[in-house]
Amino acid sequence: MKNLKSLTTLEDQAVTPPLAPAIDYRRELNPAQYEAVTTREGPVLVIAGAGSGKTRTLVYRLAYLVESGVPPWAILLLTFTRKASQEMLSRAAYLIDRQLHEVVGGTFHSVCHRWLRRYGNRLGYESGFTILDRSDQGDLLRLLREPLKIKAGPGQFPRKETIAELFGAIVNKNLPLETLLAQNYPQFEPQTGLLHQLYQLYQRHKREHQLLDYDDLLVEGKRLLEEHPDLRQTLSERYRYIMVDEYQDTNRLQAELVRLLAFCHNNVMAVGDDSQSIYSFRGANFRNIIDFPRLFPGTQIIKLEENYRSTQPILDLTNTIIAQAREKYTKCLFTRKKEGPKPHLLRTGSENEQSQLVCNLVAELQEQGVALHQMAVLFRAAFHSFDLEIELLRHQVPFMKFGGFKFMESAHIKDLLSYLRVVANPRDPISWNRLLQLVPGVGKKTSQKLLTLLKQEDFTLPSALAWLNAQKGSKQGLKSLAELLAQLNEPTLSPATQLNLALTHYEPILKTRFDDYPKRFRDLEHLVTITARYRQLGNLLNDLTLEPPTSLADVTQERGDYLNLSTIHSAKGLEWEAVFIIWAAEGRFPSSYSQDNEEDLEEERRLMYVATTRARHYLFILFPAVSYNRYLGTTYNEVSRFVQDLPDRILTKMRIDP
């Protein structure tokens, strides 16, 4: 067997062409890109303007490193999504005609997660710990709030979503609760004491039950490096070359992680664009990118300023938009694509007229030979496209929507996964609570009883099953639940089989709980198909939490030519021949939430910059002048301040009447 294996390896090598320098780096890259690609040692900061070939640079650098003899496993590629890293790796692999699956790539969260699975026992984590997503956090907070007996009327105590946000900010922005309350929620300042209590409770509870939220992955990952010098040494020596993409969207914690990880060589290349920082709500700070040279003394700074994406008329507009930013770091984008249509600002009557106009323009461009998948409609918030979606269906325009869609957070998905989650981590109170509430005749009280048992040191799944079976006879549902869980606990079963078993059990419950049962059942079947490729339950559950499907497309695996609909956040890093931005109206974009905060408004401006810089050739900005709202009546919309009062030479303005 062993011989056979080495034989295959030999054969593989024979097929691979000798390592001739197939790539002419000087020819294929501009001077700035070339410099970034071929600088191997020391800290490098690449300021990469929109469309300046940032991904290309990273891909070529990957290829360059490997070609110059760096083993792929010594490279760590940190990106914003796993998809991004996979794409870069496959492009680099294609360039040098060599598989690169040994390169470790992914998000900060997934990399930290990997270490914690492996070394987490040093911090007291068992290998089966559970990762909490946003709605799990909410559920947990609700559970913890109860015994605190918080007496507060509506509006006097923050909602659980707000609390989760607050607690996240404490960690990601490194600010005390008091400051955050004073800054953002002065109305809750009287509750400071209670919130502190709840925070302590929340932290302790997570520890006791082997639960980690998104922030904990980073915090604990960092702690692993800080408190265990041997690990820090090992990992730092292993990852001799670190590349960080989208550095403008990292936060303080992530920056510190990079610094720790690079401590014994300082070979870090950070790539980003301060003008495209759009994740401050997650603790990202675009000043991070400015601080990089201070964190890594001796940093070489390289600017990529030639834009390869857009035409000059589009750049004229985007440059104007970002020039109005309060803080900007000089960077001047230019292009060689001089010719192209001017961007248009189109004002329609109603929202539906806006939708129809998009449909008409899409049809027109199609006639001119632009493929549907080369066009995208972008918007500030996911719900902004509802009307358009209806109109597209009517016109039979196929489309796919990205962002906003929280497949994983819908109740039926959470319900079904809970069966598997308690098998993977029997101490997971959130999933136990969910499951118990599904049983007729079981409510808060019964559920609480089991939840208190979870704290016991030696609590295992069998103890849970014993408890379920010991409940009073009338609660037949608990017995059949126990039966199912016992079945699921069979280690030889594949995750998909486990999920199917759970689905059989859950189907009748689904029927009684939801009117739209057929649709939800189909969702669940889709979920089962996604899971087919997994061999390990733990991996399945973690992947679903760390990289949830971003669109129904990921779930249904549809193919073909379709129009892209996307939130601007989900459009980051992408580009299309034609881009439509809808709802460019005050209150929608910029969002009314940021209306009275200058920093937030600046971020909205950067969002508009990101949106407009996605366009290669055609750019249409639309807004409806009138909106009608059932309970507010007719309201009039102002055009978004970011495109207001621009000269005609930059933006063609038109009023479109039906």
Place this chain on the structure above:
DNA sequence: CGGATCCCGGTTTTT
């Protein structure tokens, strides 16, 4: 425990 009722707020963006 769970159904009925009342009251408030009003869809940001995502790992």
Place this chain on the structure above:
DNA sequence: CCGGGATCCG
């Protein structure tokens, strides 16, 4: 006006 959450009551 509709839905979620809290509260009340059988």
